[in-house]
Amino acid sequence: MKVPFYTSTREYAARRDEFDAAVRGVMERGDFILGGEVAEFEKEAAAWLGVRYAVGVASGSDALILGSDILGFKDGAEVLTPTFTFFASTSCVARLGGKPVLVDMDEETLNMDLADAARKVTKATKGIIPVHLFQQPTPMQGVMDLARAHGLKVLEDAAEAWGMKSLVDGVWRIAGTVGDIGAYSFFPTKTLGAYGDAGLAVTDDEELYRKLKSYRVHGSSVKYQHDYIGYNSRLDTLQAAILRVKLRTIDEAIAARARHAAHYFDRLGAIQGVRIPGIARGNKGVFYVYNILIDERDALAARLKEKEIGFSIYYPKPLHLQKCFAYLGYKEGDFPIAESVAKRILALPIYPEITDAEVDYVCDEIASFCQS
Numbered sequence: 001m002k003v004p005f006y007t008s009t010r011e012y013a014a015r016r017d018e019f020d021a022a023v024r025g026v027m028e029r030g031d032f033i034l035g036g037e038v039a040e041f042e043k044e045a046a047a048w049l050g051v052r053y054a055v056g057v058a059s060g061s062d063a064l065i066l067g068s069d070i071l072g073f074k075d076g077a078e079v080l081t082p083t084f085t086f087f088a089s090t091s092c093v094a095r096l097g098g099k100p101v102l103v104d105m106d107e108e109t110l111n112m113d114l115a116d117a118a119r120k121v122t123k124a125t126k127g128i129i130p131v132h133l134f135q136q137p138t139p140m141q142g143v144m145d146l147a148r149a150h151g152l153k154v155l156e157d158a159a160e161a162w163g164m165k166s167l168v169d170g171v172w173r174i175a176g177t178v179g180d181i182g183a184y185s186f187f188p189t190k191t192l193g194a195y196g197d198a199g200l201a202v203t204d205d206e207e208l209y210r211k212l213k214s215y216r217v218h219g220s221s222v223k224y225q226h227d228y229i230g231y232n233s234r235l236d237t238l239q240a241a242i243l244r245v246k247l248r249t250i251d252e253a254i255a256a257r258a259r260h261a262a263h264y265f266d267r268l269g270a271i272q273g274v275r276i277p278g279i280a281r282g283n284k285g286v287f288y289v290y291n292i293l294i295d296e297r298d299a300l301a302a303r304l305k306e307k308e309i310g311f312s313i314y315y316p317k318p319l320h321l322q323k324c325f326a327y328l329g330y331k332e333g334d335f336p337i338a339e340s341v342a343k344r345i346l347a348l349p350i351y352p353e354i355t356d357a358e359v360d361y362v363c364d365e366i367a368s369f370c371q372s
């Protein structure tokens with residue numbers, strides 16, 4: 001049996017009429033740049049997330065760059081960010097001349113180790129980028145306590161976090177809506193994925209909202225009048241139309257992911273040598289990714305490949321070991337947890353449309369690998 005790591009085609013086949021009608025509507029209206037669907041999606045997304053303002057941009061990476069620029073994560077400012085994350089969580093600061101101060105991870109949650117972050121605060125620290133990875137947020141109570149104690153700005157990398165929740169000051173808040181600005185990605189594999197690149201920046205602050213809207217159109221709020229040196233980063237109208245279709249059933253999609261995660265846990269939870277990260281107290285997860293940790297990761301990966309089972313390795317090399325960040329002066333051994341997890345982590349296929357038979361097949365192969 002061939003099990004794709006991810007596919008959009010099953011969802012499209014099941015809801016072809018809705019997607020086709022949404023795309024046709026944009027083609028018929030011809031309002032491709034910041035068209036009506038963008039404003040509608042922004043309204044619906046903000047309501048779903050429980051945040052005041054949402055601004056559609058071209059990608060999650062751009063939401064992080066606009067957020068970093070607006071919050072002042074640049075020009076020598078130090079910004080705490082995990083070493084174990086996708087490149088864009090850190091390049092957003094580095095490319096603006098800010099100084100990423102890397103932080104190790106917590107092996108239980110696979111997110112930033114907040115005790116390590118606290119140790120690295122200096123007088124030059126301007127902000128923190130908690131990255132909500134895989135299946136749960138960085139515990140946002142801890143992030144906000146640290147930020148309040150040191151006057152830090154908080155840019156949440158919520159690229160993977162649609163629907164994840166954290167308990168903050170006694171209230172369950174959706175990850176990405178707690179800090180000053182939250183950045184979401186709608187890369188196709190994401191829990192809420194577009195059919196191309198797309199992203200969103202959210203905030204509760206009116207001034208930040210005005211800047212985000214302006215920065216996405218070259219720093220201009222009145223045509224050809226430029227208040228800032230901004231960017232060209234607009235959410236594509238066709239992608240907004242597709243995202244509106246998907247947002248209508250996002251709760252069911254999240255529930256289906258949870259069912260598949262429970263199925264994986266039932267089958268793999270007791271296998272000797274396989275560790276499955278849990279969900280921390282004070283967090284409610286969404287299974288964007290289903291990871292396992294296993295010492296013989298590379299041999300298992302070879303076996304899965306041979307059996308035509310899709311998998312992914314997020315992330316094989318922490319950022320402190322990346323060539324482009326050599327100038328930061330880190331070396332091997334500086335972040336022992338991240339380095340160890342990078343050698344053991346492996347992501348299994350999970351998406352709403354995966355079948356029980358496929359999950360069973362994946363689990364059978366892992367069980368047989370572990371017994372051999």
Ligand SMILES: Cc1ncc(COP(=O)(O)O)c(C=O)c1O
Nearest residue numbers: 059060061086088159185186187
């Ligand atoms: C943690 C994280 N940050 C940032 C991004 C960047 O998002 P995008 O691919 O939409 O630019 C991604 C996803 O790809 C991500 O997983």
